[in-house]
Amino acid sequence: MRRFTRALVATVLTASVVAGTAGWASATSQRPVTGMPVGTAEWRAEGLPDPARLTPAQAGAYFASLTPARQRELAAAHPTVVGNLDGAPLALRYAANARSAGGRFAGQQLLAYDPRGRGQAVLVYGDLARAAHVAVIVPGSDIDAGNLAPLTRKATALREATGGRTAVIAWAGYTTPVGVGLDAAGGELAEAGADRLARFAEGLAAVGAAAPSVFCHSYGSVVCGLAARRIDATDLVVLGSPGMRADRAADLGTGARVWAAKDPTDWIDRVPYVTLAGLGHGTDPAAPEFGARRIDAADARGHDGYFAPGTSSLRAFAAIAEGAAR
Structure with missing residues (x-):
């Protein structure tokens, strides 16, 4: 019934x-995209803080504890994680997403990108x-x-x-x-x-x-x-x-x-x-x-x-x- x-x-x-x-x-059924972004397993494998357990405030505090050079290093090595991590520095996320999007949004400020x-x-x-x-x-x-x-x-x-x-x-x-x-x-x-x-x-x-x-x-x-x-x-x-x-x-x-x-x-x-x-x-x-x-x-x-x-x-x-x- x-x-x-x-x-x-x-x-x-x-x-x-x-x-x-x-x-x-349209009758097309969509499955919602949820969970952590692509590349999270590689991030975790390096012993970095689990994104699934970080609140945005904690993510911000973690990046604040790093040197600018280390921040850029992580963004270059793990762009899909850093680019989608709420609480991470804005400029770092823009740079990471520009990299992971491969120029698809050239010249734009891309705060998140999930393919x-x-x-x-x-x-x-x-x-x-x-x-x-x-x-x-x-x-x-x-x-x-x-x-x-x-x-x-x-x-x-x-x-x-x-x-x-x-x-x-x-x-x-x-x-x-x-x-x-x-x-x-x-x-x-x-x-x-x-x-x-x-x-x-x-x-x-x-x-x-x-x-x-x-x-x-x-x-x-x-x-x-x-x-x-x-x-x-x-x-x-x-x-x-x-x-x-x-x-x-x-x-x-x-x-x-x-x-x-x-x-x-x-x-x-x-x-x-x-x-x-x-x-x-x-x-x-x-x-x-x-x-x-x-x-x-x-x-x-x-x-x-x-x-x-x-x-x-x-x-x-x-x-x-x-x-x-x-």
Whole structure:
């Protein structure tokens, strides 16, 4: 009976999405990439501290105990470990990831790079170490190391809207759903992503970066909802959200201000805001009963238009990122 109920719910949710997206959907199942990066066994074999047992703060303390020459030596010998070790020095991680990515992101600040699966990458725009304000953008479906353009456009638009004053992080640091289907209706990928996002946020604090405002698009808002209580953020902003796996903003357990945007042409509004048999993500964060602060998105267009230059939503995002919104 449970299997039948789950299948029925999946059929209803997927049919709703197909109707709202002109027939585009995918049943491709994704396995979340988890655990320590490639090269960890070789790192451990040298008697170096086990990355799986280090908190970001401990990783930062370990590198602080080394000479600059030894730090560079480890980054050169073990780039996939150092480049993905939250809490390690920023410049060291940029150098390590440039090496392990083989020039794929030449000239960019690559804070994390994991080639496993479809690939994950985290890009930084601005001076993360010195910026007074930091923003993190968490994407939804179809974003990976091979398809970063939709995410990087959002990141550069937000940075430009703040006059270049805010350091913006394009965080493609989890396995996203492909298309809109059962994975997007379920929570498995979001749960794995939430763990990675929470650790990433700890890493930002460990290197002394400013507490971030976190912008969560589409399925990324499910990730943010599950991670909310573990992230020291100033603001949590969801846009085009299918739900956050919470009935109310107060249930997220975060001290951050919670904001929501949904434009009138976004197909996400046709997705049922329910949770049943493990599928669906609950209350619409843009609904009054959820209790989030509303962001005007009336002039945004479609599911992916919230960061378009000149829109009210982008202006509001910039004000939030700079700590100027009330």
